[in-house]
Amino acid sequence: MSPLNTIYRRLFIKKLYYICLFILFIIILFNKTINNKINELSILYNYSLTYQNLDMNLTNICESFLNIEPNQLVARQYENYSTKQHLLYSWKSMNDCKLFRKSFQYLLWINKEELNYPIAFAFTVYENIDRIARLLRLLYRPYNLYCIHVDRNTSNEFYQSIVDLAKCFGNNIEIIKRSHSVSVKWGYFSVLDSFLKCTQIMLNNTKIQWKYVMNINGKELPLRTNWELIKALKALNGANVIGCTTKNGPKKRIPRRKPSFNVTWIKGSFLVALRKEFVREEQHLMKIPDEMFFSTLAYNPQLFAPGACREFYPPNENDNQSTFVSRFVIWKPKRCATGKRYHTICMLGVQHLYNLTKRQELFANKFHNGFYDAAYDCLEYWILKKMKNERLTGRLDPTFNPQFYANLHCSKNHV
Template sequence: MMLKRKLSFRVYCLVVMIVLSTFLPLLKLHLRIDINSVTSKVLLEGKHDSRKHDDEQFLFQFSDLQRPRSIQISCPLLFAGNATEQKRAMSVKWQQRSQQNNTDQSQSINCTLLKKNYITSPLTREEQNFPIAYSMLVFKDFVQVERLLRAIYRPQNFYCIHIDIKSDNKFRQKLLQIAKCFENVFVTRKSVDVRWGTLTVLEPELLCMEELWNYSTWKYFINLTGQEFPLRTNAELVKILKLYNGTNDVSGTIRRANKQRWANAGGDPPAGIIPGKGSVHITVNRHFVDYVLHNQTARDFLDWCGKTWVPDETFFASLNHNPHLGIQGSADGFVEPYIMNSRFKNWGNLHCAGKVVRQICIFGVGDLPVLSRRYELFANKFYWDFQPVTLDCMEELLYNRTRDDYHNKRTFDAAVYKNLSFLKH
């Protein structure tokens, strides 16, 4: 009897050992999966951080870029300059897309569905720690404007949208709906009737600067219009702006200045400012924005510019190229020629494969090979109703580069930016 009990006990122990050896690894695996899933969720929300390195990444899943298109077009072939594919791409007309455009503008926006098409993660610690502020001056073409916002959006950045007072009410309401979906996107409370050649071109920029100033974390300010598109990923922008190290990118020239525009100013500019000409498109640090908003000399100079013709090409350029004003990051006077990195524009110095409107190239599918090789931050300009595949492929290129940056499949070439002439003056 005693022997039977001992044998039963040994059999029992043997069975227990077999069960444990079989199911314990599965239990451990289950627990490990649960722990990893929780950790992934916390990292994605940016609330878990055991490392402080700039190259630390937040977990993010890049889905396939979806785009409705009646004709399947190969963007890689277009970027390679394939003539056959260019002809096929040019056959896709705006009229084929207009129904989608009208539908998008008439329907109400579901924020949850909208955000699925946005990158709602900082992606890297370096990007999270270097927020950028944007102004967007827009007038029409909701689909194009929303595509630009989607291309540059990150949760750590800030976006101010100014809608021209002449804009269609449906366009305005649609953008107001977009802004309500994001805490860091807002529309200016005041709208200006923007008229070329007058101070009204500058006023929306100043309105956005005022509202963006309330957010203390951003490092640089970049102003955009609705007809531009990024050439660099957000990760690249951050690396480039860190190389700027506080320097402002504001073009300026005296040689090519249209001095007759200042004839009605009623005297010389205040504070010994030497006026010059430059682009309204700028990339500037917080100190520059602070000076524009809060310095009396800047206010006096704005009043002087308001009496001139095309003041937007005088105001920012002159402030940045008069070093005696003491604006941090400004240039040591007017350096000729000034090579601006903020924008790539084709004023006729290169072949325009699209079309020329008011002396500037409207990019088309034939310009894609050039656009893919440019080193500037943004390209200007694109028309939604002209060869729409151009913007399709630009969006695809930026998305793929962003994904490849995230997966460390691309290398950042800092040399071209370290050697920018305005960083040396």
């Protein structure tokens, strides 16, 4: 073989070598692209499941209840209907943390408005770790602040499960120490005390500059997404959300010793949304029963509590401006469609779903575990669906109207 042929042969082999390398590179790149597409499809599939948390059977049932008010005969079929087999994600122990995190990581879409308006949430809990986990999943954002008070009457195992759950979410969840917790009894100061312990921790937190605090229990669900909550709170124009019912009563709840200043005792609700400045002020005031504490401060403007209403506006069904927007609650003697009450409060069921989607309140109370579980699951599905649409469109639900909150009596006339 001549020297020239040898050179041509070497050049050909070298060229062939580079061509093979190029082809190999293309194959690797193609496989990587295909794998990425498969992973994207898998993520999108899990993403869609996360936002419904139900299999298709219960999803179809929920869509029906959310869009059409059922007759009582149909609704009763779901009174004791167990939905556990339809749930895709639930919390049982810390061993579920990795999987459970996947079930809410896609919920954590952050927009600038939410990031710049952190909210604080104070939980009072005593049972049902799974529902607490699901409630926290709906409300959790890494820029908000959370505090959980676990009833002292609960077991150490339950307390530890709450600690584990908090660790699974993030370090912006504070747990009241076991030694500092109280035994909560309905209608007594202990209800208020558990909340005050949380607010003290929150006021001492300098990392998260929260604007409002809301107290939450494990038997309710939000009717608003986090973004909607922020829009509603901003629309309040610095007012608090504190319900009121009657003046100077009931007498058995009024302190026997008359204060040295002028005050009118007001009965209202313990379930509230409070300005940070209001919370800082009430830390220094006298302790009175839970259902009179906030309402008395809120409707005595001469006490100058930040955000207090200048006039007393009792609830009136014919006056939307007097709506108690903190909670949707059906109190006795109003008709209870499910026929079951807990502390004079109607237990919600699938009969209420259609109406709930059209309400302006921030939360719905109460849901009882084992009683119309489908109602809880379907309302959760509805909120998750709204959160999904916010993420996909970058817009709020078209039915949400922040102006409703701006038109409330107290939003227009407060300290």
